[in-house]
Amino acid sequence: QVQLIDSGGGLVQAGGSLRLSCAVSGRVLIMYSMAWFRQAPGKEREFVAGINWGGGRTDYADSVKGRFAISRDDAQNTVTLQMNSLNPEDTAVYYCAAKSGAIVTWDTGYDYWGQGTQVTVSS
Numbered sequence: 001q002v003q004l005i006d007s008g009g010g011l012v013q014a015g016g017s018l019r020l021s022c023a024v025s026g027r028v029l030i031m032y033s034m035a036w037f038r039q040a041p042g043k044e045r046e047f048v049a050g051i052n053w054g055g056g057r058t059d060y061a062d063s064v065k066g067r068f069a070i071s072r073d074d075a076q077n078t079v080t081l082q083m084n085s086l087n088p089e090d091t092a093v094y095y096c097a098a099k100s101g102a103i104v105t106w107d108t109g110y111d112y113w114g115q116g117t118q119v120t121v122s123s
Helices: none
Strands: 003-007 010-013 018-025 033-039 046-051 058-060 068-073 078-083 092-099 117-122
Touching: 003 092, 018 033, 018 092, 018 117, 033 068, 033 078, 046 068, 046 078, 058 068
Parallel strands: 010 117
Antiparallel strands: 003 018, 018 078, 033 046, 033 092, 046 058, 068 078, 092 117
């Protein structure tokens, strides 16, 4: 059983930065591709960023390209999402997710989920 614990959310002003972390336990992280999704009030959950097992490939939603960066540390069993130049449209609950095989951009493709961490960007 894989357990994911998200952390790092908070309140930040527009233009600021936050760093989200996902701690993975129960299995070796290197076996899984990882992603971050987010869900804003009244909206569907959407893909934000993903990184393949082994770290060889990353993918980003168009809305965050050039501002967000996903990385993984398999030795520490953690995945990080560095978020820069935040704007109010980035306000959402952010979720870490894991799956075997390659990353995909739809949430039903992921087997394990963190509890979510709230990110609020004020204007």
